[in-house]
Amino acid sequence: MGEQIPLVEYLVLGAEPHLRAHECTKCGARYFDRRNACASCFADSFKAFDVPTEGELRAFTIVTFAAPGVPVPFVAGVIDCQGTSVRANVINIEPDPEHVELGMKVRLATYSLGEDDNGVEAVGFGFEPIGTNS
């Protein structure tokens, strides 16, 4: 397998891909982007927190009309990963309201965005229903 790069820095690749948040060492608030100080308690030190890879779909929409260049339809949602809210697409599912359900159990899954000119493969993530065989 060639070199891989995650779609975003907070996606950790490897044998068990997962998301990694910056957790405030004082109050425990978690952030996926870098913060100068904690938005909740203003402390300024953070440690890495590995976000559980399974969760529950707390909100979703099926986007059928998006900005130019964004393929539709797709399912966008909020996944509650055992106390850490994650924004992601729901993948490996039919994008219609008959198949996507609030409260459904989902788990992190990765997919390839393709290779660049240097042969580096970008890898993205989504959440798929638990129980699918993909």
Next chain:
Amino acid sequence: MSEDIWILGINMTKFGKHPDLDTVDLAAEATTAALKDAGVTMGDIGILAAGNLMGGGLGIGQALQKQVGQTGIPVYNVSNACATGATALRTAIMAVKAGECDMGLAVGVEKLAGAGLLSGGARAADKNEWTPKGRYGAVASVDGRIGTDTMPGVFAQIGMEYGHKYGGTSFELFARISEKNHAHSTLNPLAAYTKRMSLEQIMNDVMIAYPNTRPMCSANCDGAAAAVVVSDSKLKTLGNEQQRRAVKVSASVLTTDPWQEACQILPDVNTLTRNAAEQAYEQAGIGPEDLDLVELHDCFATAELVHYDNLGLCEPGGAVDFFNSGASTRDGKTPVNVSGGLESKGHPIAATGIANIWEVCHHLRGEAGDRQIEGARVGLAHVIGLGSACGVHILESSAA
């Protein structure tokens, strides 16, 4: 305690398509009419706060002055997403409250007719070398890959999240909220769209972001609104008719979103609205049960539902029952968006936060014609801009 503030004059232009008028023309039209409504001139105004979010030009306030009167007063050009109009109004109110002047003018204007989806922008083609960029170190565009940046999609999730928490929501329920607002709009000659739409028409229209179809989304259009505010002591020196028609600003509140666990991934439009409503009721010394009408920020049908709850119009978790009871229709207990709301009246962004004040004032003055809510004495206007900012104003008729 600082003195009371009153709306002395207010106006909104027809919302819709104005191909022959630019933002400055529209702002001037609303301003001139608001001054006339107030019975004053630019010579009386001590501060101007103006907003135009999408125009991209600098200094809408100064450009407006060139058309209606350059008197050298301070201008504050404000920008606060969809709460821009309310922010302009609040800026003028704060200046008068602070005693810097006794009369202020707030203006909001937008040209959006024909604008498409408001989102993060077109996705650029992927580069031929993956290079991390930005605060997330993203190697490619994330809109559509990690959730959605589109407004219909964001607010769809906000409504769905409420449904997940409390139950009772469905595509049809959200569509019925839109049906109500489109029905209300038929009585509003200034609305961009005044067509009654059946539930079937709404549900079978183009799906934008489930469960929001096109008529369940706020309508992009052109429009402007302007308001003249005056101090209580100055108002007492003015004519009887001016005093009779003046509308009291019983509460003027602007909040931002305090930190919440999930706010980094889905904007939290709830907490800041709840905070603003609580502060506003306390300032005004009234409760939600006292409201004769409410204009709230139905940028999408899914948003209206959550704000019933956030504004305290129902028990916590009771928004679905509140709507199903018919309480929010124009003959219900607490009529909501009798103007037609953003879904049909239209949403020229920076104008919206003053136009909803105009709607409430119109009823409190007993001047709303066919859509008058009889005997209206107290009303609330709410806007929210993502980022986020929330404006809540409570208004009372002078005889209240």
